[in-house]
Amino acid sequence: MDVLRVDDQLTDEERMVRDTVREFVAEHVVPHVAGWFEDGTFPVRELAPELGRLGLLGMHLDGYGCAGTSAVAYGVACRELEAADSGLRSFVSVQGSLAMTAVHKYGTEEQKASWLPRMAAGEALGCFGLTEPDRGSDPGDMLTRARRDGSDWVLTGSKMWITNGSLADVAVVWAQADDGIRGFLVERGTPGFMARDIHRKMSLRASVTSELVLDDVRVPADALLPGVRGLKGPLGCLSEARYGIVWGAIGAGRACYEAAVGYAKTREQFGRPIGSFQLTQEKLAWMEVALGQAGLVALHIGRRKDEGNVTPQQVSFGKLANVRAALDVAREARTILGANGITLDYPVIRHMNNLESVLTYEGTQEVHLLTLGKAVTGLDAFR
Template sequence: MDVLRVDDRLSDEERMIRDTVRALVAERIAPRVAGWFDAGTFPARELAPELGKLGLLGMHLRGYGCAGMSAVAYGVACRELEAGDSGLRSFVSVQGSLAMSAIHKYGSEEQKAEWLPRMAAGEAIGCFGLTEPDRGSDPGDMLTRARRDGSDWVLNGTKMWITNGSIADVAVVWARTDEGIRGFVVPAGTPGFTTGDIHQKLSLRASVTSELVLEDVRLPAGAVLPGVTGLKGPLGCLSEARYGIIWGAVGAGRSCYETAVGYAKSREQFGKPIGSFQLTQEKLAWMEIALGQAGLVALHIGRLKDAGEVTPQQISFGKLANVRAALDVARQARTVLGANGITLEYPVIRHMNNLESVLTYEGTQEIHTLVLGQAITGLPAYR
């Protein structure tokens, strides 16, 4: 159903990654994920070693047990993971593109050696503490603070909407200091560091979402990430995570589209398959167009990233365009399925609900719209 045959532009290695991850999702995720979504659970400890064994955790990083794959290979993996569920891709993305990436980019040699090999193997889980309860789109105005006390650091503050928070072995927490914003490696179990899960979610239910609370958390001098000061640190990691979303959204949309096509060919009304009606074919055609365009955007940005030429504005373009396209596809697919579209027997409503969160996290659609607006006019609208 890929009329443009976008995957023909992939290398043999990239197609191998695609097929490997697709098989994992078909065998280990697809049969169980509706149950996880329904129950609001995610078996991270069970899945992390499997993902690590396949080299998917921090797969675009080099050294320290990481696979060192290309940006396009990582994007293809994100696409196949999110075709299973956005929560699965989010787990891999937070582990590799946020927590591991922060340590890899900005950490000391000791921090890298201590955490990255275990995180790459899925033996240790990480989270990334940036967003605060009242500081979502403006992280530079964070309230979490770290102050020096002799050679130690003492952290106080709260982080919210943190994927993997309560199950993480280590948190990368960003805090305001007298020197500027700094990142800190906070092991789970550190006195004063507690977590609490966010419940009653109707989106990303197959994902652990938590609050982090830091009350006089004392850390040694070696806990600070020495390689960066300022907001460019966390924003550099967020660009990595946003890039994965560009591909992942295509996977979620594809799952909805394929479900709609199969249903339209088998569901009969008025004595023939509903796929034979013009209105249904129009819906399917626009889904095909939307996903074809999104796939080309993802591949183009991936090639730019591999060439070292990608810009933050291009990442914003891809994240905004592809998530909105996938959400439109999911909503159209739901109408093809009729009442069956709202049940977890089919993946469509699950993807549709998940994509509402994907539209918001790693930069809301409004923020990415204004990033593009500034690129077009040269005038910042949100400062």
Template sequence: MDLLRIDDQFTDEERMIRDTAREFAASRVEPQVADWFERGIFPVRELAPELGKLGLLGMHLSGYGCAGAGAVAYGIACRELEAADSGLRSFVSVQGSLAMTAIHKYGSEEQKREWLPRMAAGEALGCFGLTEPDRGSDPGSMLTRARRDGSDWILHGTKMWITNGSVADVAVVWARTDEGVRGFLVPAGTPGFTASEIHRKLSLRASITSELVLDDVRLPADAMLPEAAGLRAPLGCLSEARYGIIWGAIGAGRSCYEAAVSYAKSREQFGRPIGAFQLTQEKLAWMEVELGRAGLVALHIGRLKEAGQVTPQQVSFGKLANVRAALDVARQARTVLGANGITLEYPVIRHMNNLESVLTYEGTQEIHTLVLGEAITGESAYR
């Protein structure tokens, strides 16, 4: 139902990656994800090695067992994975675009060799500890501190809403030091480091979300990421993750749209399929338009990224526009399905709830709006 035939612009390799990710999502995740969502579980230890074998973990990185795929290929994979569930794409994004990218871009050669091959294979899991309980959109005011003690570092603080946190083998933790913000690799089981899962969520239920507590955690000097100096380092990783969301949101929206079209063709009221009524057709037409626009935005930003020309402002444009579009599609699809739209027999309410979180994480809607506002006016409105 892609009237603009956007996929025709993909290369043969990109279409192969699309089909691989789509088959995995359809056969391995979609039949079970509603149950995972309802139970609030995500079998990450089972899925991670399977994703690793397909080359989908850290696939945009080169060397160390990573696939070295292009930006558009990675985006396409995110689209297909999020069509199953945002939690699946979130895992792949945090593993590859955040934790692995931080090590690949800012780590020492020893750190890269120790962690990246196992993470690419799904044998070791990572998380990314930046957000704090009261410092979500303002990471520059983080309270987590790292102080020197001889040749060691002592970390103290709390991180919140950390995907994969309680199952991660290594946490990339960002802390304030006397020399500015620095990144540290904290292996699971380090004394003083605890990660507890957050429960009672009504969104991203098929995803592991955690709180990290660092109570005077002692780390050796070589635990620090040597090339990560200042807040630009974690923000650079976030830009990679936000790029994946630009594509992923389309997958969630597409799943809702397809459910709505199928339902509109089969559900009858007043002696006709509801898809034969003008108001329903208007809803479906606008869903197609929104997803078509979002697909063009994603493809354009992806090609810019491959050419080394993409800017953080363009990534903010894509994240803001495409998540809003997907959420609008999900809400409209819910109305087409009526009461059936709120059950887990259909994917719509699950995607709709998930997208409420996607709208907030990796930079809230408001933050990306202000990024664009500053780009337009030259005036910063954050403070």
């Protein structure tokens, strides 16, 4: 498939990344992920070292054991990871684009040397504590507080919907201090720090999602990320994670599309394959158009990122457009599979449910719409 042959524009290195990740997930993830989704489990400790050996954790970062690949190569990897499951790509994004990027961008040399090599190898896991129970789209109004007590810091508050929360060896926690929002590295086992998993999810079930509770958590002065102050710190990391979604959503949509094409060519009604009927071909054609357009958007934004001139508004464009396209493809694919489309024998309902979360996290659809609206009009609708 891929009528536009978008991947013909990839370099040899980018195609090698694509093929390596595709082979890995085909062998180690795809045969098992429906069961993980059904059971609400995800074998992070087993998969993380394998992902580290492939250079996929913090792969776009330089030094400290990170691969230092191009932005497009990272995007292609995200696409192939999410073609298996959004939970897998979410793990890689949180580890690399959020937790590791925060340390890489804003940490001291000691912090980088201590954490990044282990995180790149999958030996240490990280999470990113920004979202709060009542402050999802307005992180600037966060309630988590950091106060000085001698040379230490004391953190109080809670964070919600934190991927990898209960698994993480270190949490990047953002809190309001007297001089603005600051980031802190909070290690597992620190007194007063607790992570509770969130259950009864119908989306991203093959992913660990937690609440973080900070009850007068005391951390030393060197736990502070000194390189940034204010909301630009966490937002700088979020832009990296959103970029991964621009590509990742295409993988989820592609998996649904491929399932629909295969089903349409073999499922017979009225004496012939349903793929021979005009209505089914129209559905498949629109899916092809949507994914082709999404691929061009991702590649364009990726090339701009590699050139160093991508803007947050362009990343918002890609995240908004491509997640919406992938979700539309998933829903249309489900109609082609009929009742079979709601079973885990096929990947469609799993991807469709996952994409409902992808539509919301790293900035809701509404937030990205208003970001583009501000870019167009110059007027801020948020405040």
